[in-house]
Amino acid sequence: MAQPGAAGSPPREAVREALERTLASGGFARNERLSRFLRFVVERDLEGRHGELKESIVGIEVLGRKPGFDPKLDSTVRSEAARLRARLLEYYAGEGKTDSVRISLPKGRYIPQYHWADGPPQPVPTSSAARNAAVSALRALPLMAAALLIVGVLGWWVLQSGAPITVAVLPLQNVSGNPADEYFADGLTDELIRSLSIIDGIAPRSRTSSFALKGKAESARDVGRLLEADYLLEGSVLRSREQVRVDVQFVRVRDDRPIWSGRFDREVTDIVAIEDEISRGIVNSLRISLGHGRRRYEASVDAYDLYLRARALELQAGLTGLSDSVTAFEAVIAKDPFFAPAYAGLAAAHAARSRQFRFDLPGEVVSMRAAAEKAIELDPLLAEAHDALGIAATRDAQWQSAEKSFHRAIELEPRSAEPRRHFAHYLLLPLGRVDEALRQLAIAEKFDPLSPALHYSTIYALVTASRFDDAAAHCDKVLPVNKSECVGRVRLGQGRVEEAIQVFETAYQQSLTPGSEIRGYLGYAYARAGRRADAEKLVAVTPPINPFNLAVIYAGLGDKDRAFQALDRASASGPVRIGWVLGFPEYALLRSDSRVSVLRKKVGLPQP
16 A cells, blocks of 8 residues: 555545545544544644654544543543444445545555555566576575564464355565565565465465466455455565565455555564564454454463353352452453453453442442443454453443443454443343343353353343242252342242241351341341341341342331432442342332332433
8 A cells, every 4th residue: 555646545635525425424424523534643643744643642632632641541542543443444445345446544554545446556567587587595584484483373363154255465565675585575475475375264376386477467256266265365476675564455355345454663673573463454354354263362371271261150149249350350451452352351340340338439440341341442353352341341331332242242242242241231220121131031042051140140030020930940040149129039939038037047057258148138038937036137237238139128128218318429430330229129118119210210220
């Protein structure tokens, strides 16, 4: 790719027309923020004001950040840039598929690039002198190849469900003007073929076949037919002393459409990193266009080991497991700050901790959202990251944003149970959309039938719907720490109050944690059985750590005033928890009271 005015690149007038056509499309016309972002970077670039295309200036001029804001602490610009790239891809896949000039924003940079949709100019034939130079210079490539293999072992790849995707890497053009640099372009082409060959799911055409087309003017369809390839990688190399610029684009053969492009300006010593980034770009673009495949991430063995440990800690019950998993994910990030799944895991861990009253909820929400946004910045196609951002948005009562994030996570990983469970657990149930929640949970159960957490969420939904017999079938499928609560609440719902008391008393005597809700349900059961004195005794010894324990006992006693006082204290836990309990059958007595509306408004729940 080249900038406007460079040989073979679109002229400035064509770029301006392309900009206006893009901004007039439906996807941009409806999004003033992204439109302003795109116009700013293109117009500044065309005016030659490249010094203004920095993250700090974009944040101030385009996104309204205050002067002096720190991009290292505020990821807004990077997040919006990722959205802009995705919107451009959507535009060129739809309304803009016939556009002759295309605009892209390389990852990690804010200087846009432009290219003709029908591919770059024809390559310059290789001279015999350049070939002789290449033969001698390529002797240095074995070390590069060895380094690439090391990167490749922990690199990115896609796993395709069917036959591997075939890719032809065309010889990169040497545009430096010095024939002696031809070896560099040829050597980089060869190494890119090697790089792709170690990616599962991609079958690059051999070096011999690719170089047979060097210097020949063939269309993408003709190359695809000759090499039986689904995609082409083509581009150019410009070397100037110790600096190198590599421009590449990845083209789909069947319609001759570029689906990914990149420009890399580096030191010559970073050439292996360029090869790896190009491989990543290809993998990403295949995932976007084909809708399947799964990436693994470049990470050290130590970082990945820490990540596995953090995920294992998530399965531990109780506060210790939650606290330790947060610390563990932070350790992964300290080891590898570019490992997107670690940020998504950290966001989910903060979400779990925020359900506990002893933690500072506002602080947890801030940390949760920051981690989720960072995960999406690093990998916009990571379903787990969108899932985590959805959870974070529910904590802020941003229901529309949360629902959009959950839908995106489900779209990216439709056979994953967790996004569906979280959608039901954190949004549908608090909003009272119980039937929708049960449908999502039923689908999730098909994918993950043995998940205790999934069955726990299903129990919540079934109890809320007063389907106690159905809930009973799930009680044996949850973790032991949750089984007594399930069985006892089912017995209460079925009218078997004395049996419920026996279940709750046994669990209560087993020295459960002070905040356990068994205490509250036991007090509620006492009140239902007419044992008001026993219920009041539990009130007297119940610590304030979990106000819901007191609220449910007061609800059982029919004491609305004290119940609402306790719920008001519990409102610090956020809208999700309040939304859950207001739907529980134990609180049915309170629903007709006008104070419910006040409480819902306070935490950000819509009125029923």
